[in-house]
Amino acid sequence: MQASVHEAKTNLSKLMEAAERGERVVITRHGVPAVELVPAKKSKVTLGNLKDKVGEIPDAFFDPMTEEELLDWEGRD
Known part of the structure; x- marks a missing residue:
């Protein structure tokens, strides 16, 4: 199937x-093929893969970082 730019604008959903x-x-x-419309590839990313696979997060995880840890995190010496 071919469609001009104008036809494509008018009938995009159908195309x-x-x-x-x-x-x-x-x-x-202007009668010259410019682009081809193809379906998008489905994403292979699945959200929530680690649900129920990660252990409990220890309370200490939420403690503020020490000055040394903060410097390491920011990549500074």
């Missing part, structure tokens, strides 16, 4: 649906 179905969608500029 996106066609591309998501696997149809080749080319947007032309």
Whole structure:
């Protein structure tokens, strides 16, 4: 399927649906192919993978850093 820039602006939702179905969608500029609309790749990132796998956080974790720890954290000597 081909569409001019004007047609693409007018029918973007329909063109996106066609591309998501696997149809080749080319947007032309002055009759010359300019871009091809393709579906986005699905993210492989899954949030919450470590839920129930990390132990309890000790209370000391929330204590303020010592001056030495702060300098280490900031990469200063």
